Amino acid sequence: MTQLKHAGGRKMLRILSRVSASSLQTQRNLNAAAVRRSLCCAASRSAPLCSGLAVNIMEPKLYRPPPEVRGMTLLDKEAFTRTITVPALRVPAGVLNKVVKSLRKSSIQRPGVPRVVQDEEGSSDFRLVLLDPHKVTSPNSFSEAEAEALRAFGVAQELQHYNLQLTYHNLKSEEVLEAVLPQGQDVTSSFSRVGHIAHMNLREHQLPYKNLIGQVIMDKNPGITCVVNKTNVIHSTYRNFKMEVLAGEENMVAKVKENGVTYEFDFSRVYWNPRLSTEHQRVVQLIKRGDTVFDVFAGVGPFAIPAARLGANVLANDLNPESYRWLQHNCKLGKVEKKVRTFNLDGRAFVQGPVKQELPAxxxxxxxxxxxxxxxxxxxxxxxxxxxxxxxxxSCEENLPTVHCYGFSKEGDPETDVVKRASRSLGFPLENRCSVHFVRNVAPNKDMMCVRFTLPKEVLFSGDHEQTEPSEEPAPKRQKCEEAKDSM
Structure with a gap:
């Protein structure tokens, strides 16, 4: 009965909350209408200009480019030019800096748009401070602190109107793309930055606009001189993918800095993901000076080189000849070539070769x-x-390796999934003998996970080393631990 009462109470609270929210929104709408009416009276010098100001200021998409740009596939920057009316304050030049500082929350904030312009009446004793039309709609829009500052500096709270010309350069990338691409279609301006390269994953409906999108991304992001689009899935063997240059120079050799370490590589021929910098740092922080690291799939060195810089001895391997070449280059760049031994082998061959040779000692x-x-x-x-x-x-004192193994999972319980698959591959149950770390969400219903565990003796020293396919039901043999002999 008590639970039913609680449930009924929660339901009633939700209903009241919705009613309250609806009433609040209605009141806000009424207030907005009143603001529109008051602005015409407070900021006018002539009725037509005041009317235009009110319409422009309260338009939800005030900075929307002209409708003629819809469907554009070749970028015409001039077509985005338009004039809008924004509110302004006439401020004496002697107190200009103090007023601008006091109104920093209310002044206009647009790329390339100055907050202070010349007084339209031509007086050198005054300037116009342009205001954000979405925040300032009447003299009553200023906060109490702002109004007090204006009174202290002798600035009349009378709104002026200023005709502001907006160009392509004053628009944000998402505003340009939203105006160009078909209405109702997904618009994205997101990308991964790798040095001077912006890497995008465009969808099918965006491809007709791909070169325009590339040019916009390059224009709106300083330092980007090349925009590419992935044209196929990552190659499983070498972990790279074909790319199409959408805009800019065809220079794929990138220089990036991650966690204080500089790397150089040909982005079109190796694997690099800037979203993994936190994960690289997390694992490297677990490594101490004097430790040994076997990096089975090293890429260009984001695990190996920081570990070597911390004083670890590193054996780094990658099957991709280009990754191997850039790995060696980055070791020299990071001045750790004496602490990193590099290999160009298949991962399994690396484990059963160099790892096997080094482990006993x-x-x-x-x-x-x-x-x-x-x-x-x-x-x-x-x-x-x-x-x-x-x-x-x-022996009892064997210093067994710690394995950090990564995997993708599309299952509802990714932790259980990756542990189950790791156990099956090892032929030994890892449940309650490992930890699982969520790395990142790669795609909807696809997570990247890291399984960390101590390599079991039952696996490392088992007698079934000829077996390449793990059994469905592992039956591990637990060997008795004898007294360790002092080998020193």
């Missing part, structure tokens, strides 16, 4: 060993390469 040391496997499309499937990797009998 590393397991007897105190410094930690990390294995980073950042190939989320396939890395979980590579875990079977660790089965029976070593043949010697383990």
């Amino acid at each position: 590393l397991l007897k040391e105190k410094a930690a060993v990390h294995v980073v496997m950042n190939l989320p499309a396939l890395a979980l499937e590579f875990l079977d390469a660790f089965r029976g990797l070593l043949h010697q009998e383990p």
